[in-house]
Amino acid sequence: MIGKLLKAIDEKNAPVVAGLDPTLELIPDCIKDAAFKKCGETLEGAAEAIIQFNKRIIDKIYDIAPAVKPQIAMYERFGLPGLLAYKETIDYAHEKGLIVIGDVKRGDIGSTSEAYADAHLGSVKVGANEFVPFGEDFCTVNPYLGTDGVKPFVDVAKRCDKGIFVLVKTSNPSSGEFQDKKLSGSEATLYETVGDMVEKWGEELIEDGYSSVGAVIGCTYPEVGKKMRERLPHVFVLVPGYGAQGGTAEDLKVFFDKEGRGAIVNSSRGIIGAWKKEPYKSSFSEEQFDEAARKAVLDMIEDINKAIGR
Amino acid sequence: MIGKLLKAIDEKNAPVVAGLDPTLELIPDCIKDAAFKKCGETLEGAAEAIIQFNKRIIDKIYDIAPAVKPQIAMYERFGLPGLLAYKETIDYAHEKGLIVIGDVKRGDIGSTSEAYADAHLGSVKVGANEFVPFGEDFCTVNPYLGTDGVKPFVDVAKRCDKGIFVLVKTSNPSSGEFQDKKLSGSEATLYETVGDMVEKWGEELIEDGYSSVGAVIGCTYPEVGKKMRERLPHVFVLVPGYGAQGGTAEDLKVFFDKEGRGAIVNSSRGIIGAWKKEPYKSSFSEEQFDEAARKAVLDMIEDINKAIGR
Numbered sequence: 101m102i103g104k105l106l107k108a109i110d111e112k113n114a115p116v117v118a119g120l121d122p123t124l125e126l127i128p129d130c131i132k133d134a135a136f137k138k139c140g141e142t143l144e145g146a147a148e149a150i151i152q153f154n155k156r157i158i159d160k161i162y163d164i165a166p167a168v169k170p171q172i173a174m175y176e177r178f179g180l181p182g183l184l185a186y187k188e189t190i191d192y193a194h195e196k197g198l199i200v201i202g203d204v205k206r207g208d209i210g211s212t213s214e215a216y217a218d219a220h221l222g223s224v225k226v227g228a229n230e231f232v233p234f235g236e237d238f239c240t241v242n243p244y245l246g247t248d249g250v251k252p253f254v255d256v257a258k259r260c261d262k263g264i265f266v267l268v269k270t271s272n273p274s275s276g277e278f279q280d281k282k283l284s285g286s287e288a289t290l291y292e293t294v295g296d297m298v299e300k301w302g303e304e305l306i307e308d309g310y311s312s313v314g315a316v317i318g319c320t321y322p323e324v325g326k327k328m329r330e331r332l333p334h335v336f337v338l339v340p341g342y343g344a345q346g347g348t349a350e351d352l353k354v355f356f357d358k359e360g361r362g363a364i365v366n367s368s369r370g371i372i373g374a375w376k377k378e379p380y381k382s383s384f385s386e387e388q389f390d391e392a393a394r395k396a397v398l399d400m401i402e403d404i405n406k407a408i409g410r
Numbered sequence: 411m412i413g414k415l416l417k418a419i420d421e422k423n424a425p426v427v428a429g430l431d432p433t434l435e436l437i438p439d440c441i442k443d444a445a446f447k448k449c450g451e452t453l454e455g456a457a458e459a460i461i462q463f464n465k466r467i468i469d470k471i472y473d474i475a476p477a478v479k480p481q482i483a484m485y486e487r488f489g490l491p492g493l494l495a496y497k498e499t500i501d502y503a504h505e506k507g508l509i510v511i512g513d514v515k516r517g518d519i520g521s522t523s524e525a526y527a528d529a530h531l532g533s534v535k536v537g538a539n540e541f542v543p544f545g546e547d548f549c550t551v552n553p554y555l556g557t558d559g560v561k562p563f564v565d566v567a568k569r570c571d572k573g574i575f576v577l578v579k580t581s582n583p584s585s586g587e588f589q590d591k592k593l594s595g596s597e598a599t600l601y602e603t604v605g606d607m608v609e610k611w612g613e614e615l616i617e618d619g620y621s622s623v624g625a626v627i628g629c630t631y632p633e634v635g636k637k638m639r640e641r642l643p644h645v646f647v648l649v650p651g652y653g654a655q656g657g658t659a660e661d662l663k664v665f666f667d668k669e670g671r672g673a674i675v676n677s678s679r680g681i682i683g684a685w686k687k688e689p690y691k692s693s694f695s696e697e698q699f700d701e702a703a704r705k706a707v708l709d710m711i712e713d714i715n716k717a718i719g720r
Contacts, residue, residue: 121522124536141537173518173525177534179543180494187490207552208483208515209582212431215483224487226434227451233489242517244554245580246587267554272519274556278604282594290588290600297587 101237101263102314102336103307105199108166109364113410114401115356117201117338118161118393119368120154120189121171126373127153128386147181150174153389154189157372160394162196164401167237169201169338169366190235201338202236205267210248217256221264238263240316240338243294247301254301254313263305263312268295268328271318271341291317291324292331299332310336310362319347319355319365326354329362337363342400343370349407360410371396411547411573412624412646413617415509418476419674423720424711425666427511427648428471428703429678430464430499431481436683437463438696457491460484463699464499467682470704472506474711477547479511479648479676500545511648512546515577520558527566531574548573550626550648553604557611564611564623573615573622578605578638581628581651601627601634602641609642620646620672629657629665629675636664639672647673652710653680659717670720681706 109115124132127149135149158168168189175186190200206216220239223230241253241264253264269279269291279291288296295315302313314336317325325339339355341347342365355363374380374396375389384392404410419425434442437459445459468478478499485496503510516526528534530549533542551563551574563574579589579601589601596603605625612623624646627635635649649665651657652675665673684690684706685699694702714720 123525136537141539143534143536143541143543146534146536171518171522171525173516173522173529176529177525177543178536179529179534179541180490180497182529182543183493184490205518205552206483206515208481209580212481212483215433215481215487219483219486219489219492224453224456224489226453226456226488227446229451231453231489233453233487233492242515242552242554244552244577244588245582246584246589248582248584249580270519270555270559272555272558274558277556277607278554278600279556281596281600281603284592284594290591293591294588 101257101261102305102310102312105167105263105364106308106310106361108199112164112166113405114165115360115364115404115410116165116397116400117167117169117364117366118157118165118371118397119169119171119366120157120372121174121368122150122153122372123174124149126369126376128375128389130387143178143181146178147185150178150182150185151188155192156390157393158193158196158198160390161397162198164394165198165397167199167201167364168193169203171203171368187234199238200236201265202234202239205240205242207242207245207249209245210252213249214252217253221253221262222256222260238265240265240267242267243297247297250301254305257312258305263314265314265316265338266294266298268298268315269317269321269324271320271345275318295328295332295335298335302334306334310334314338316340317355319351320345322351322354329355329357338366339363340366343367349403352404353407356408360408365404367400370400411567411571412615412620412622415477415573415674416618416620416671418509422474422476423715424475425670425674425714425720426475426707426710427477427479427674427676428467428475428681428707429479429481429676430467430682431484431678432460432463432682433484434459436679436686438685438699440697453488453491456488457495460488460492460495461498465502466700467703468503468506468508470700471707472508474704475508475707477509477511477674478503479513481513481678497544509548510546511575512544512549515550515552517552517555517559519555520562523559524562527563531563531572532566532570548575550575550577552577553607557607560611564615567622568615573624575624575626575648576604576608578608578625579627579631579634581630581655581657585628605638605642605645608645612644616644620644624648626650627665629661630655632661632664639665639667648676649673650676653677659713662714663717666718670718675714677710680710
C-alpha cells in the first residue's frame with residue numbers, strides 16, 4: 101500500500117493529507133440547517149451535517165490532495181449515526197480516488213487487535229460471505245501493548261495490501277511524559293525504542309524504499325523528526341501538528357529525505373476550518389467553506405514544497 | 411462511580427466481571443441459525459446472533475455478577491451492525507442493573523480524547539438537544555500520549571459520575587517490551603511510572619478508599635500486582651487474564667487488599683465459551699450455553715473468594 105501512497109503523492113506533487121475531523125463548530129450553518137431540517141437536531145442530524153460537509157470538502161480537494169485522514173473519535177462522538185458518517189466518508193473518498201488513513205489509534209492484546217485489524221484494514225467472514233467492515237487503506241495503531249498488539253495489524257496489512265502508522269512521538273504537549281523517557285540500560289528513549297520496532301515490524305513490507313508500516317511523529321517536535329529520519333531509513337512518517345497545533349513548514353523539512361520523500365503532513369482544522377480564519381475568512385463566504393478548504397490545501401502544498409525544495 | 415462498583419461487588423460478594431467478547435465461534439449454532447434465518451449471513455446476521463447470545467448470558471448472570479465488560483473490538487469487527495449490538499448490549503445490561511465497563515482502550519491528543527470521552531462516558535449536544543452516544547459506566551484508556559490524552563476522560567468521569575481504567579501493565583505476553591523497561595534516572599519501570607500517574611490523576615475522585623480512576627493490570631503478572639497494590643493505595647484494579655489467558659485464583663490474591671477489596675477480575679472466554687469446554691461441556695448441552703456461563707461465573711466467584719479469604 102505504501103507504493104500507492106508514494107505514487108499518489110508524486111502524481112499530485114503534494115505530500116499532504118487533509119484531516120477530516122469535523123466538529124459541529126467547524127460546520128457552517130448552511131450545512132447544519134439543511135441537515136437538521138431533514139433529520140432534526142439529533143445524532144442523525146449531526147451525522148448528516150458531517151457527511152454533507154465532508155463530501156463538499158472532498159469534491160474540492162480530491163484532485164490536489166493524495167489522501168484524507170478522518171479521525172474516528174469525531175464520528176464516534178455522535179454514536180452509531182456518527183460512525184455511519186465515518187463509513188460513508190471513507191466510501192466517498194474512495195469513489196473520488198483518495199487514499200484513506202483511518203486515524204483510529206487502536207491497539208490491544210493479540211486476539212483483540214486481530215478483531216480491530218479485521219474491522220479497519222481487513223474483512224470478516226459471516227457464514228459463507230465475506231464483508232469489509234470499514235475498509236480504510238491505512239490506520240493508526242497504539243504500540244503500548246508491544247509486538248503482539250501490533251503484529252495482527254501488520255499481518256492484515258501484508259495480506260490485504262494495506263498499511264499502518266504506529267504512534268511513535270505524538271504531537272501533543274504532554275507526549276514527552278512517557279515517550280521521551282530514556283530507557284535504562286540503553287541509550288534510547290521510549291519513542292526511539294518504539295521507532296526501532298516499527299523499522300523491524302515493517303521490514304517485509306517495503307516498496308520503493310519505504311515500508312507500509314510507518315510511524316506517527318508530530319511536527320511540533322522537529323528535533324525528533326530529524327533524528328528519526330536518520331535512524332529509521334525505511335519508515336514513512338505521518339506528521340500531524342502542522343497549522344492549528346503550531347507546526348510550520350520550516351519545522352517539517354527534517355521529516356523528509358533528500359529527495360523530498362518519506363513523509364506526509366496532516367492538517368485538519370487548518371483545512372476544514374479555513375473558512376473561519378484569516379486569510380481565508382475575508383476572501384470566502386461561509387457558503388464557500390469548500391473553496392476556502394481548497395485554497396488552504398493549495399497554500400499548504402506550496403508552503404511545504406518550498407520548504408523541502410520539492 | 412467507583413462507590414457504586416464497590417457496593418455492587420459487596421452486595422453480590424463477587425469481585426468478578428464477565429467479559430462479553432463474542433466471536434462467531436463462541437456462539438452456538440442454535441443462536442446463529444436463528445439469527446442468519448432472520449437477517450441472512452450478513453453483518454446484520456452476525457450482530458443479531460451476538461445480541462441474542464449476550465442477552466441470554468446476561469439473563470443468567472445479572473443476579474450473581476456486579477458488572478460486564480464488552481470488548482468493543484469484537485463488535486467493531488462486524489462494522490456498524492456490530493457496533494449497534496455493542497450499544498444494545500450496554501443498554502440491556504443496564505436494564506438488568508449491571509455496571510458496564512466498556513473495554514475500548516481509547517486515547518489520543520487532548521481535543522480528540524475529549525470526543526472519545528463524550529462518546530463513551532459523557533454526552534454530546536446537537537442544537538438544543540443532548541444525547542448519550544454509548545453510555546458505558548467505565549471505559550478503559552491507553553496512556554501512551556500522557557496526561558493531556560487521559561485528562562479529558564478524568565474530567566468527564568468527574569462531571570458525569572463515571573470511571574476509567576488506565577492500561578498500566580497489560581496481560582499479554584509482549585506487554586513487557588515497553589511497559590517493563592526501567593526509565594533512566596528513576597527506579598521505576600514504565601508501568602510503575604504510569605501507575606504513579608494513575609494514582610495522581612484520580613486523587614480527586616476517591617470514594618470508600620478507592621478512586622474512579624483505576625488501572626488495568628493483568629493477572630498473568632502476579633508479582634506486578636503485588637507491588638502495585640502496595641504502591642498505589644487508592645487505585646482500584648481491573649484484572650484481566652484469569653482463565654483462558656492462564657491466570658489462576660492463587661495469582662490473583664495479591665491484587666486485593668487485606669479486606670479482599672481493591673480489585674475486580676475479568677474472565678471472558680472462560681464464561682461465555684464455558685459450554686465448549688470441560689468441566690461444563692459434559693454437564694450442559696450447546697443449547698444450555700447460558701446455564702454453563704452461569705455455572706462458570708459461580709465457580710469463578712467461589713475460586714476467587716476462597717483464595718482471597720472473602
